[in-house]
Amino acid sequence: MVSFTDLFLTSLLAAAGLGSALPPRIGTADQRAGRLTLKQVRNPRSHRAFNPARATYRTFLKYGVPAPDYIKKAVAHIDDEQEKALAKMKRDKGSAAAIPINEVDIAYVTPVTIGTPPQTLMLDLDTGSSDLWVFSSLTPSTQVRGQEIYTPTKSSTSKLLSGHTWSIRYGDGSGSRGSVYTDNFTIGGLEVRSQAVQTALEVSSSFTQEQSLDGLVGLGFSTLNTVRPSSQLTFFDNARPNLDEEVFTADLKYHATGSYDFGFIDSKKYTGNITYTAVQQSPGYWTHSLSGYSVGSGAFQASQISGISDTGTTLLYLPTAIVTAYYRQVQGAQNSQYYGGYVFPCSSTLPTFTFGIEGARFTIPASYINYTRISPTSTTCYGGLQSSSGLGINIFGDVALKAAFVVFSGTNPPRIGFATK
Numbered sequence: 001m002v003s004f005t006d007l008f009l010t011s012l013l014a015a016a017g018l019g020s021a022l023p024p025r026i027g028t029a030d031q032r033a034g035r036l037t038l039k040q041v042r043n044p045r046s047h048r049a050f051n052p053a054r055a056t057y058r059t060f061l062k063y064g065v066p067a068p069d070y071i072k073k074a075v076a077h078i079d080d081e082q083e084k085a086l087a088k089m090k091r092d093k094g095s096a097a098a099i100p101i102n103e104v105d106i107a108y109v110t111p112v113t114i115g116t117p118p119q120t121l122m123l124d125l126d127t128g129s130s131d132l133w134v135f136s137s138l139t140p141s142t143q144v145r146g147q148e149i150y151t152p153t154k155s156s157t158s159k160l161l162s163g164h165t166w167s168i169r170y171g172d173g174s175g176s177r178g179s180v181y182t183d184n185f186t187i188g189g190l191e192v193r194s195q196a197v198q199t200a201l202e203v204s205s206s207f208t209q210e211q212s213l214d215g216l217v218g219l220g221f222s223t224l225n226t227v228r229p230s231s232q233l234t235f236f237d238n239a240r241p242n243l244d245e246e247v248f249t250a251d252l253k254y255h256a257t258g259s260y261d262f263g264f265i266d267s268k269k270y271t272g273n274i275t276y277t278a279v280q281q282s283p284g285y286w287t288h289s290l291s292g293y294s295v296g297s298g299a300f301q302a303s304q305i306s307g308i309s310d311t312g313t314t315l316l317y318l319p320t321a322i323v324t325a326y327y328r329q330v331q332g333a334q335n336s337q338y339y340g341g342y343v344f345p346c347s348s349t350l351p352t353f354t355f356g357i358e359g360a361r362f363t364i365p366a367s368y369i370n371y372t373r374i375s376p377t378s379t380t381c382y383g384g385l386q387s388s389s390g391l392g393i394n395i396f397g398d399v400a401l402k403a404a405f406v407v408f409s410g411t412n413p414p415r416i417g418f419a420t421k
């Protein structure tokens with residue numbers, strides 16, 4: 001009796017112009033062994049799309065018939081087309097606003113949605129930390145003052161990450177701690193399912209006082225995440241495998257709304273070329289070097305200055321020698337213990353400050369460094385450039401980053417790019 005398989009193979013071989021020279025069948029079912037049912041299961045490890053030409057090629061091999069050249073070529077043609085189709089499917093990308101939360105750009109917040117139906121919160125995208133935490137229904141009401149909160153029980157897709165907690169402390173002594181849920185999380189149309197969302201059970205007073213900030217999205221490396229017993233991935237690390245390009249970009253602006261993009265580099269947002277430099281991802285910050293600096297129209301001082309590009313830090317913190325060289329050019333400037341940094345008469349004329357990335361140069365306008373009056377009626381102003389000596393690390397915060405278009409590249413190895421705009 002000719003089985004279906006025989007017919008199928010005959011037709012395949014006929015299609016290949018090889019007639020019906022069927023070699024002897026390998027093995028036959030032993031009818032006397034009683035009934036045997038084998039349940040078919042999909043091979044869990046086959047993640048590659050089915051290539052029909054490869055199936056034909058294997059049939060030739062199985063029956064010991066040399067496969068014709070065009071079959072071999074067909075296998076490659078189909079693999080190529082499937083590869084291209086897959087590449088096209090990695091189309092994920094997102095774009096969202098970076099809105100200054102007060103008149104001096106102390107921080108920038110971005111609208112995000114969490115859960116089903118979506119709950120919208122305004123979060124600070126922070127490349128200097130790696131916890132995604134929010135004001136929530138679990139935050140004591142005495143610590144909530146005008147912030148939007150995330151209520152996991154109102155989301156049909158939220159799941160408690162049982163037994164997990166977190167606690168974070170920032171450079172300025174502020175901090176928060178709490179429990180963890182997973183839920184759908186979207187920034188600018190880019191969705192991550194099952195993102196770890198850290199719900200605050202306690203926040204420090206400086207967060208309570210900041211009613212425009214509902215939490216943070218850490219965009220540092222996931223090694224810094226504080227969730228225990230198992231640390232969680234950042235939004236970017238979760239989104240990366242589906243992004244068109246493994247990047248996100250920051251286009252922060254002086255006293256204006258900028259943007260964060262995920263998965264693509266928008267050539268309309270910068271001028272000239274992007275200059276990249278190496279990133280050391282340990283211990284988890286976007287750590288890289290400046291190639292030097294200049295004050296005003298002064299000569300460029302070449303020197304490797306290692307620090308972190310940190311969108312969650314307001315000001316620019318550099319070594320004391322550089323900062324004193326800068327304020328030496330400012331009439332009436334002094335390093336005030338009383339005010340905790342360099343201050344100067346608001347009427348003073350400030351020079352620009354230029355930093356280098358490899359061979360490229362980025363100039364911070366004087367207005368960015370004339371950061372703010374000590375108080376609304378004061379004639380004393382506080383500098384946007386301060387000494388890093390007390391921090392143990394140089395921090396390229398928003399005062400510097402808003403002078404450029406910045407590409408945070410999650411490639412292997414990671415790198416960071418700067419372009420003028």
Ligand SMILES: Cc1noc(C)c1CN(C)Cc1cc2n(n1)CCN(c1cc(N)ncn1)C2
Nearest residue numbers: 106107126128129170171174206207210312313
């Ligand atoms: C200060 C400050 N910075 O932004 C805001 C908002 C404030 C003021 N505010 C009253 C409260 C506050 C304190 C912090 N934030 N918000 C944001 C995260 N912070 C960071 C992040 C980071 N990468 N590095 C250092 N601190 C400290």
